[in-house]
Amino acid sequence: MMSTQVLLDLKNVNKVFGTNHVLKQIDLQIERGKFITFLGPSGCGKTTLLRSIAGFYTIDEGEIWIDGKLVNDLPPYKRGTPMVFQEYALFPHMTVFDNVAYGLDIQKRPEAEVQERVQAALAKVKLTGLEERYPHQMSGGQQQRVAMARALVMNSPIILLDEPLSNLDAKLREEVRVELRAIQQELGLTVIYVTHDQLEALSMSDYIVVFNKGAIDQYGTPHEIYYKPRTRYVADFIGTTNFVEATVKEVSGPEATVEYGINGHTVKVSTSEQVAVGEQVLLSIRPESLRINQPEAGDFTIRAVVKSSMFLGEKERYFLSGYNGTEWIVDAYDIGQTSFEGNVDIRAAADKIHLIKMAD
The missing domain is CATH 2.40.50.140 (Nucleic acid-binding proteins)
Known part of the structure; x- marks a missing residue:
């Protein structure tokens, strides 16, 4: 029986695109309330696994369990895995409020509940008062926060982030990185964060999953990954x-x-x-x-x-x-x-x- 502390359980997950075996027998258990980073170079499988968890890709073999439920056959909107994309994917014709409320509107939530939950989500990311602005009127960092609020408003057990800071300049990236980690810790969220940036992974994570050609080379704390690498690949890739x-x-x-x-x-x-x-x-x-x-x-x-x-x-x-x-x-x-x-x-x-x- 799966431990109640385990929120996400991946069993023998495989994914093939044509002749390319992108995910190779992935076995991984992720606990509630942890900040987990999928780390590796381009093409290593980290984003493919994230999108498979979200339901955007159908895996060829294996099982994906979220909160004790097998979700292999569930569409993305029924998995409870909101994703913050690299390019934010905000609707340009919608205000900040409407962007954040979009998922609740799809679920046809009562208007009073939508108002309350959107305002609460905006407060968490420090965007109160900007409800009527449009994405083009906001900085990259503010747009990133809107995308985060849109994920938070769903009250989901897990949030997926696909290289969400890569479009920001170095100084702003560091600021938003600190904010993201603070929000995750304050709310006790379970976050899976994809990046190829080693510093980002080391500074933000409770645990890091290092990918190598579609397989997991090591899963451990930042200190373990840095000071006790299991393979030459991990030692060479991190720092x-x-x-x-x-x-x-x-x-x-x-x-x-x-x-x-x-x-x-x-x-x-x-x-x-x-x-x-x-x-x-x-x-x-x-x-x-x-x-x-x-x-x-x-x-x-x-x-x-x-x-x-x-x-x-x-x-x-x-x-x-x-x-x-x-x-x-x-x-x-x-x-x-x-x-x-x-x-x-x-x-x-x-x-x-x-x-x-x-x-x-």
């Missing part, structure tokens, strides 16, 4: 990282001693993966976890040569060359006027190193 090939020398419970580099250095790292002695693995180390010429910075160490650097305000980003020409990226924060040149040591603490199985 910037350094990869080091290593060999497992010893396994002791949740810890593995691995050998790396040309001089046979070893470091003991924690891992939740099942690894065997002699197995080839990858170590993932984020640029901000590395230190230059700091002997006390950790047990992992590599000799490298500084090739170039880039000043990014709060940090200096260094590009280095290590053994066998391996490339390294190190972020140095708050170093004042200090700069590094020539041969250096780069180090990392063992608890900043994440082990990834090669097989993945």
Whole structure:
């Protein structure tokens, strides 16, 4: 029996367009009141899955359960899954009020109820007083809020957002991002949000679903996705990282001693993966976890040569060359006027190193 905390349950969902297998055996459970982000590059299947949940696409195999009900055969307007589109899809000839009321009018709700619910939805997105404006009289950010209010007014258990901020400039996008998250948390909404923007996903989500060629590579919290990626693909797609090939020398419970580099250095790292002695693995180390010429910075160490650097305000980003020409990226924060040149040591603490199985 499905847990009452699970609002959306996807079982073995498959979708094929022609010869393109777009969704491959998707199994996913989403809890009530969470902000979930579908993340991945263009063509990875995230929008196809969102539209399949909404009912705009019919899946070829599998089951979609919403609030304990199998919805495979239900049309979109009976699923309770309002969607906010990338281009907002507002009716240009309708006022803000009428745009927001549209779904309630389709349901033939009483006029008094429509008035009350529309005003409440507009208040939630800070658009009270703009009821009689038309979309062309509003900024991109205001139009985005109208689209959100149109979804909120339906009092649905789940709201779907398809890259809704991509048409906004960077500053406004950040402002609306904060507002969206605040609305979701205040109202306890269940939101599924599609984006290819890693920063958006990390900053807004309770959980992130990382898509890779139609399949789910990892489902976890932002911290898990960033610091404990399960695959090389996830580690590489989310932010910037350094990869080091290593060999497992010893396994002791949740810890593995691995050998790396040309001089046979070893470091003991924690891992939740099942690894065997002699197995080839990858170590993932984020640029901000590395230190230059700091002997006390950790047990992992590599000799490298500084090739170039880039000043990014709060940090200096260094590009280095290590053994066998391996490339390294190190972020140095708050170093004042200090700069590094020539041969250096780069180090990392063992608890900043994440082990990834090669097989993945």
